[in-house]
Amino acid sequence: MSDAQTAPLDKDPSSRRSRRRRSPKGMARNDASNGARPGKAKGDATRAKSNSARRPGGRHAGPVYAAVDLGTNNCRLLIARPNAKDRQQSFTVVDAFSRIVRLGEGLGQHGTLSEKAMERTVAALSICAGKIRRQGATRVDAVATEACRQATNYPDFVSRVEKETGLKLRLISGQEEAAIGLAGCASLLNGSTPRALVFDIGGGSTEVSWIDTTADRPRVLASRSVPLGVVTLAEKYSEGMELSSANFDLIARDTKRAFKAFSKRHGIVDAIGRGEVQMVGTSGTITTVAGLHLKLPTYDRNQVDGMVMSVGDTQAVINDLRARDNESRATLGCIGRGRSDLVLPGCAVLEGLTTLWSVPQLSVADRGLREGMLLRMMQGKMPGRRRRPRARNRKSTAAKGSD
Numbered sequence: 001m002s003d004a005q006t007a008p009l010d011k012d013p014s015s016r017r018s019r020r021r022r023s024p025k026g027m028a029r030n031d032a033s034n035g036a037r038p039g040k041a042k043g044d045a046t047r048a049k050s051n052s053a054r055r056p057g058g059r060h061a062g063p064v065y066a067a068v069d070l071g072t073n074n075c076r077l078l079i080a081r082p083n084a085k086d087r088q089q090s091f092t093v094v095d096a097f098s099r100i101v102r103l104g105e106g107l108g109q110h111g112t113l114s115e116k117a118m119e120r121t122v123a124a125l126s127i128c129a130g131k132i133r134r135q136g137a138t139r140v141d142a143v144a145t146e147a148c149r150q151a152t153n154y155p156d157f158v159s160r161v162e163k164e165t166g167l168k169l170r171l172i173s174g175q176e177e178a179a180i181g182l183a184g185c186a187s188l189l190n191g192s193t194p195r196a197l198v199f200d201i202g203g204g205s206t207e208v209s210w211i212d213t214t215a216d217r218p219r220v221l222a223s224r225s226v227p228l229g230v231v232t233l234a235e236k237y238s239e240g241m242e243l244s245s246a247n248f249d250l251i252a253r254d255t256k257r258a259f260k261a262f263s264k265r266h267g268i269v270d271a272i273g274r275g276e277v278q279m280v281g282t283s284g285t286i287t288t289v290a291g292l293h294l295k296l297p298t299y300d301r302n303q304v305d306g307m308v309m310s311v312g313d314t315q316a317v318i319n320d321l322r323a324r325d326n327e328s329r330a331t332l333g334c335i336g337r338g339r340s341d342l343v344l345p346g347c348a349v350l351e352g353l354t355t356l357w358s359v360p361q362l363s364v365a366d367r368g369l370r371e372g373m374l375l376r377m378m379q380g381k382m383p384g385r386r387r388r389p390r391a392r393n394r395k396s397t398a399a400k401g402s403d
Contacts (some may be wrong), residue, residue, distance in 0.1 A: 044335075069370045072232070075103075077097040097124075102167065104117070105231065143177075144158075146203065150204065179372075195271050222265075231258065254357045280364075281362050289347065
């Protein structure tokens with residue numbers, strides 16, 4: 001795959017003196033499987049309330065934006081209002097939703113989205129559509145990523161989603177996915193370090209962006225997306241729910257090989273040797289590793305987002321996970337049974353990246369595509385449909401679980 005050139009992106013000029021970086025307003029939240037409460041990051045001066053700034057009838061005063069991120073493994077929604085005082089550089093979250101749907105299940109074997117996976121996904125998207133209607137979102141953007149990029153029946157799936165939920169999915173390239181994700185975590189970039197590697201280990205692909213941080217706005221010099229994601233790798237290499245040591249090492253080697261030419265072309269290893277490169281990770285893999293490093297009994301976004309880990313600490317967590325079987329991994333509060341078979345393939349990709357690029361530490365971002373979509377819509381840099389999703393056809397499969 002060729003590298004992509006993209007336009008500059010806005011960066012939040014917040015302080016970067018401390019080891020734990022403060023999260024932008026409205027971005028620090030912890031999505032639950034059946035929705036999440038609105039609010040701001042712990043430590044912010046104020047806290048959003050579900051009934052704040054609303055018109056009679058429950059609608060919010062001012063524009064409300066909604067971003068839907070449909071990945072290979074997860075369906076995520078974020079609804080927010082821009083904070084006018086800082087010119088749309090931050091926002092206040094009014095609602096959110098996240099559910100594991102495994103849309104890419106079986107995709108590597110058959111090349112199509114399975115009926116069961118589509119049913120699960122449409123059910124989750126129906127919940128998203130209901131939340132969007134209830135919050136009165138005036139701008140909506142819904143994107144699909146790697147699973148839909150690979151699936152031959154993607155057009156039929158898109159039509160089904162629009163018919164049953166009213167949401168119109170927009171397929172984005174790996175390069176656009178990387179650029180939007182950067183917009184969501186740009187405030188974690190340290191302007192005193194001239195270059196940055198930002199990576200996202202997803203369900204169906206891994207994206208890496210090579211960033212210039214010296215200007216007022218971080219600029220993507222190049223990006224690369226490769227089809228190495230935790231769902232597809234688990235299906236290809238795991239035996240039952242277990243990933244053998246040999247296959248773990250194979251995934252790590254494949255990851256290094258996939259980005260080796262990209263690294264050489266842009267002189268990344270030499271720049272690291274000169275101390276000019278920082279690394280930021282934004283994915284379920286790195287946030288899980290961070291939560292385990294902190295020994296959290298359950299995952300807490302406010303403690304993880306913005307933290308800095310040494311690569312040695314990262315590797316220690318990976319080694320511990322490799323020594324466990326699936327049942328043991330499933331008992332860990334930051335993993336759970338729904339993701340216990342996916343964490344090792346993700347760790348193998350992470351190990352491949354950190355051995356190819358020996359940066360001594362990395363920043364952890366529990367933010368990315370949804371946040372970037374919202375900021376870009378608010379700044380007029382991304383399309384957002386004015387029309388709100390309509391109610392789902394009652395005759396179609398009902399979404400289970402409350403929202």
